[in-house]
Structure formats: structure tokens, C-alpha cells
Amino acid sequence: MKCIALTFDDGPGPYTGKLLDLLRRHRTKVTFFLMGERVATSPSVVRRMARDGHEIGDHTYDHPHLPSLPDDDIRDQLTRTQDVIRKVTGREPGLMRPPYGDTDERVSGIAAELGLSQIVWNGTSRDWELRDTAAITKKVLGLAKRDRVVLMHDIWPQTVKAMPKILTTLEKKGYHVVPVTSLLRGRSLAAGEIYPVGGWN
Template sequence: METDQTPMGRRSLLRIALCTGAAAAVAPLFSTGRSGTPSRPAAPPPAAGPQAHTAGLHKASAYRLQPMTASAPYQLTRGVTPVREEPFLSMPSLGRSMVLTFDDGPDPLYTPDILKILRGHDVRAMFFVCGQRVADHGDLLRRIADDGHVVGNHSWSHPLLPDLAPSRIRAELERTSELIERTIGTPPLWHRAPYGAWNRRTFEIGAELGMEPLAWTIDTLDWREPGTSAIVGRVVDEAEPGAVVLSHDAGGDRSQSVAALRQYLPKLRRSGYRLTVPMR
């Protein structure tokens, strides 16, 4: 599974409010950028994976029932999701808060180590998962949810969505949302396009499924396997209030991603950053 490419400039620009319909509350959440759809990746997307299977619902663990982090200030009443013209890039500045995100999983080789590190620092993150991997590793998705992390939709088979017919885009997103809901009991409220490649139909279908689009401001480029120190340096050097960090827990050898998280997470904490997630 190929990785995502940086879709637009790293500094978020305009803060906007999430309007969720007449019956929903309005709360500031993420900022969007001004640039459009990113360039497509050099490598072709992978073929679709195995058919989904129904996983049983589960009871949340005591750990999940603990509060998120104290710096998770945003909460949105679920209502009608507006159709965006571009994805959210970052959180509006509120102190020194950042969001860690992990794409392409879950993966039995790397996801458990990432969960262990996050738990050790009592940090919550966002995991944008692929449906075909959830079909094979539903137990890992339940562990992610039980630890209080936010689960997002990263499509079923990680295709380049703008190249697909609208019916195929819907199948990629809807099938994944349905499997996530069957596995952990709640549907995803966030989605991220593979490769960061968005188009109008992707935004429309995502909104119809009740999801908001989220991109990123810091790309660790961990998919290139540049070395642990390079990943750590990129996160630490580009850290800023409101930043959203893109990493991966599947799609290749992610041992450097795990090792880097083990190093940069305490560095961010010592620098006064709070690692949080959006609440909807």
C-alpha cells in the first residue's frame, strides 16, 4: 500500500467554523488551507483486498472511559455535515496543542507498539484505517477504540479516489464506514483521502456519510524510510500550535515510524505541547 503525499502548504491559514445544520451546535475545530488537490503519486494504488466480515460489538474498557487529554477542547453535536471544498489542515491555535495521526492500518506488526507508546504517555491520537485491513484485523481496531483513540475512514483499498467513478468512491468510503461501525459500534466521523487526493465527489460523499475531511500540516515522510532521526527531526523542527502530524502504522516497514514516535513524543511533551484529538 503506497503512502500519502503532502496535499498543500504546511501553514494553515483561515480558521473556519464547522456548521452542522440548524439542529447542531457550531464550534471551531480545524483550519483549512488555500491550495487545491495535490499532485498524484508516482506509484499506482494497490488492488482491493478481501471481503469484509462482520465482527462482534465490544464493551469499552476502563482505560477508554478515562478522560481524553485535558487539551481536547472541541466538541461538536452531530448533525448535518456540510460539504467542504478542501480538507481541514490543522487545529485553530489553543495553547500548544497538536494532533498525531496514523494512516493505512491497522497492522499487527506496528500498531500494537504505537498503541503501547501512546498509552505510556496517556496520549490519544487519530487512526485513519483501511477497510480491507480492518476486515483482517478487527481485533486491533477494537484495541484502538478501547484506548480512546479516534478512528477515521481511509477508504477500503487505498485507491486514488479522483480516478474513480462516483459509485466506486461511495463504495470505498461507505463499505469502510459500515465495517468500522460493525466492529467498534460507532461510525467514523472523519475521513482522509488516500494520497491526500480529494475531489468534489469525495467531499460530497464523505459529507453524506457524516464525515469531515482531515489532511495534515506536518508530513513525517516516514513512508520513504529516511531514518528514525530524520523523522524525529522533521516533527520536532516543524512543531507548532495546531499542527496535525501525518505518520503511518502500515503499508510497509514502519519500524522507523515506531522508533521515531518513541523519541519525538516525549520531546513534544517536554516542550509543552499537548497531544489531543478532536471530539465530535
């Protein structure tokens, strides 16, 4: 099966509800990497994400560069986010995505200690830079490749507006849009492990 994972960082945001409506219509599941402070202010959206069967990961509490922080602050960023997601959804994530994809051995060690695998990406929509629906659509469709992990952001309205055409075109090309762990085809990630290997394109 030809699978691709679309992953959304920095939410939930004002447009996340519209994205969830669209994903439901397409019977499609994705992965959301959520910021703790935004989970705390939009719990109903996060509950809906979980109810709809989307994969939810930890994207720190307020998006710092983790390698620049002392160990205790890295732990605090991750555990506060774990706690608020658990309070809202009843489940604690097993995945985290370091902001900006910035990680190192120290971050990996703390992630492992907390039972978190690290998810990066091997294709980026550059939606934070493009801020244009047609350009984002073209960029994401140009990245389409089996087992690709694509970085997107549901906080930008242009990204959410690009999604109908992206999903329809990927479906026509025979792709199944899946949560990132579905790309592992049954393999479990180790705590602290970084996936995909050789990411950040």
C-alpha cells in the same frame, strides 16, 4: 494550551500494537485513519484503539485515488470501510482522510452525503520516504507548531521506533498531543468540510 495532532494512516499494521502500548504509557491520544481491508484482518487491534480512546477515521477500503473513481466506487470505498469499523468498534467514524490527500468537489460531495468530514494535514513526516528512525524524529520535531496536523504511518517500523523520542521531546516543549478534532476546541466540522484549510505541506 499548545496542542499538536499526530495522525496515523494506512493501518492497522504489524507495529500498531507497539504504538498503542507506547501511547498508553504516555497517556496520549491520537487519530488513526484506517483502511477497511486491514480493519477486517486485524479487528482486535482496532477494538483496542477504540477502547483506549483514540479517534478513528475512514481511509477507504484499499487506498485508491478517489478523484479517479466513478461516484459509485467512491461511495463503496467509504461505506465498506464505515461498515467494517462499525462492526468492529460499535461506532461509525465521522471523519475520513482521502488517500494521498487527493480530493475534489465530487469527493467532497459524496463525503458530505455520507456524513463524513475530510481531514488532511499541514505537516508531513515523510516517513514513507525517509524510512529512518532518526530522520523521522528530526522531521516531526521540526514540524512542531501549535495546532499542526502531522501525517504519519504506523505501518512503518521506523515510525513507531521514532515515537518515544518524539513524544518525550514534545512533552518537554510543552505540547499536548491530541486527537485532531480536539484542535477545533469545541467547533464541529460540517459533513464534507476539509480541515485543516490550506493543508498538504
